[in-house]
Amino acid sequence: MKINVAQLLRASIGSVRDYEVKQAIDITGDGVDSLVQGKVRLMRTNRSILVKGELETGVELTCSRCLGSFKYPLKINIEEEYYPTADVDTGVAIAVPDEPGCFTIDQNHILDLTEAVRQYALLAIPMKPLCKENCAGLCPFCGQNLNRGPCGCPPKAADPRWAELSKLKKEKGK
Ligand SMILES: [Zn+2]
């Protein structure tokens, strides 16, 4: 996701360029690439290049309830400033803001979106993903994935914890 922004750095403040993004990158670090697609708009500001865009991709996740893997669609709304590290005409080094995680444009005026897209995508992934809203999960007794149909366990099989709870309830009711 490398874009040469030498031209844009020479353009006047407020100039914009639109780019089509279509590239596969490894988002979750598991060696599986996800195709990222969408549009980004680059704008020259007085100190940087502002990147704004809407990208879409899909990642393979593990359902937190049934442990099945499924494809999760991700929308990435990116908005990030990239600071030049070298003057586009003279090549003289430019100091970048002293902010942790601030994105830069390299000495050859290449702006690389990959890391920002990866970070934004990771933030968009839910902590406890579900393969579907009403995922039935696993049977606590035999471990069968209940999305594939009922297991052979007797209904309301006696879980000692529930038995204890209902005993308490009964005692309270007295
Ligand atoms: Zn599930």
Ligand SMILES: [Zn+2]
């Ligand atoms: Zn079961």
